[in-house]
Amino acid sequence: MENQENDPIEEEEIIIRTTSAFDCGGRCPLRVHVKDGRITRVEGDDAEEPDQLRTCLRCRALRQYVYHPARLKYPLKRDGPKGEGKFKRITWEEALDEIAKKLTYVKKTYGNSSIFLVTGGGYLGALHDGTFALMRLLTQFGGFSTHYGNVSSEGSVYATQTQYGSPFVGNSREDLLNSKLIIMWGWDPARMISGTDTIYNLIKAKESGIKIFCIDPRYHDTAVILADQWIPIIPGTDTAMMVSMAYIMINENLHDQKFLDKYTVGFDKFKEYVMGDEDGVPKTPEWAAKICGVDASVIEQLAREYATAKPAALMDCQGPARSAMGEQYNRTAMTLCAMTGNVGRHGGSAGGGLMGIPYGHMFFGARIPPPYRNPVEVGGKSVRGSLDLQIRFIKRCHTNKIFDAIAKGKEGGYPFDVKFAWFVNTNFLNQLGNTNKSAAALKKLDYMVISELWMTPTAKYADIVLPVTSIAERNDITRPWPSGPYYTFNNKAIEPLGECKSDLKIAEELSDSLDLGEEKFVKYPKVDRILKTLVKMPADTRKNIRDFKKYQEEGIHRIKLEAPYVAFKKEIDDPENHPFKTPSGKIEIFSQRVADLKNPHNPPVPKYLSTWEDRNDPLIEKYPLQIISPHPPNRVHSELYLVEWLKEVAPHRAWINPVDAEPREIKDGDQIIVFNNRGKLTIEAWVTERIIPGVICIFEGAWYDPDENGIDRGGCVNVLTKDAYSEGGASALNTCLVQVSKLENWSG
């Protein structure tokens, strides 16, 4: 012990300033200790408080992630049946040569639309992102097919486009301290981060005396420390409760009619629906109580408190929108924000789920663009500004239909037949609905390449697996996900492991073997130079980051805002000069663009609509429990799944209320089987009072591991979910009915 005083480590170690590029909800400065070319430890931000940005457990385990023995280090070629995971090592030359030959063959034989690029959120850096590198290459190769809609938040994106014409609906997190009341609806930042240090700002708000309500099927860890009141709610019924809150406000004249008159269109039509003038059903709290399971008195009290506490922040996160008719939930929340006059005000909120601010938002991220539009998608109707989802599917398939499109192609009504698929930044077999059906589709797919760090459940179906570098092995620039205000720089900490290459490099090397005609695929061997260019590309970094060298050295560029950012402040303070980006220039509670679609499942004013696989579905006789699959607390979706430090702190378990466990003889810690007509999985039961009866919760992202009987032993929740999307494009993964049995009592 005495020797520790003279520990020589400090003298030899160097500190590399970087961050992650995970789709994790935050972006946190890291100081990575490197000795003799190896990462030895990871520390967080060292800025003085209150500017310090504290990383979560995920990046605390970065070292174990980077050096995990399961990391792929060499190119692999499948050497057994698809899905079994048998591969042999090949050289890069062999791998790229085979891919080039296949691409050329598919292009010649079937045309470019049969080349399918499947991309996800696995890497969110600007330069080495394989999504953009491959889009650029395949565009120059004659084009490719791809998919539309992000799995996490498409319902919220559609809803915000409908009512505000903009996805930038968030306020600075510190603005929460200006609220008098905060409603956290389906929002659990303890787990899903939602911007680095969001939870800390909420704690400060709570400790300053601001009342906080948490509405959620689960008493989650955020509610544990923040909730003055937890209001448990039946999944998929949030909109009904919100609509009845509107009823109370209208009935008791608590709404801000002046605000509605000045800034919105269509409130009268919404009012007709709410009061029952339209359909003869007044949306009273008693009406809602029967649907959502929340006592009418609780709804009344919340509606009154929310309407009269000015300002108040209704924070409707994206999870409840990840369901059938999910768009209605965010639309109704935005309508409540307008009814209470809280849009564009400090301490208020605009609603809409996305919670992003435009200082560092990843939506503005730089990339090296393709020289021209993807030839496969050129022509036809413009999708810009349209709320007609179907025109997006003239060229693309919905993301939650990727595997259905692979299986059925044009015969199934999709715009292309897939003969070659390249998966990058994604483990979608695991992460989209109906995994068993998807696996069957992959078995029949002609040819598949995947760029990966791991032998994921998806990678097991590939013909060629290309090993890519981790963030620690790359220089890149990254953004703080939904909330800044800052920009991060990733300094390369170590050399690539094994024969791993960056996604950019893979595209560059492959370009040598592809016939691009007269064209040249531009390569960027001087990384620092192109990163400098990428910083100058988007308006916000061009304006804010004047000293590239300092930004690189410090690994972060922080911005000081004079006041917390508030979404739509300009539009509210000066509506003459700053109309909303909607056709009317106002907040569209009634949307003519949606009305024109004449789709009863996508009404022009937000409404509660019963859905498939809710508690009214006759299927409930057979599958009496709803299942929800929130983001996991200890990994990023399915990324980091194998990291033992993270695995041990949060065992993969199914939440089940004693009310549901006891009649099934299920005790805490028992192995159970969760099943429906799409799949079966086994998992440990966690019998807890923290979940509403009738609902099971399994965090998404555990790796699919089917046994010989097709029962998933990995606890991948998507063997149960449906590959369906809602009318506005939300992946309906939280709309799902199941049955549960104690495994030893289960007879199949």
Added chain:
Amino acid sequence: MQVGFYFDQTRCIGCSACRVACKDWHDIPAGPENWMMILYNEQGKFPDVFVSYLVRPCYQCIDPVCIPVCPVNAISKREEDGIVVVDSEACLGNEECDSKCLKACPYNAPQFGPEKGAKMRKCNYCLDRHLEGKLPACIEACRTRALDVGTLEELKAKYGSIKEADNFKYSERTKPAIIFKPKQ
């Protein structure tokens, strides 16, 4: 002098960032050896549920009961700061002495790896960091700033002197050096 911990139980979300930071800093593999543990308590019936988390490092007790029970005097308390340290090389290992320190400690602070005859190791308040004037890894890792350290005197001046918290029993025998803002 006596250093100690402060834990604001009303802020802890049980996220385990402290636990992972501890394992990274001290290079401890996943498994039974945990210098930092998180205890969970759930009470009540739906929907009136009470949940608390409790951090469990070695509390660097004022009168450590682990010291006198060690047959080879491998555990000692540093005079200059009160940190309880173990000479793992001198330790006989958990089989030979039957983990006497672990049995004596009311908080299960002494830790052993999975191997046969594992030597005792435990939280040492990040002594290496402490000697460099740095905070323990767990303190810097806490996202909700629920943890603090310092001399007990400083901590009491800053936070008061509450010795009890949910799921925690103050042991008069060993006198753990921790004060709380308890969750009620």
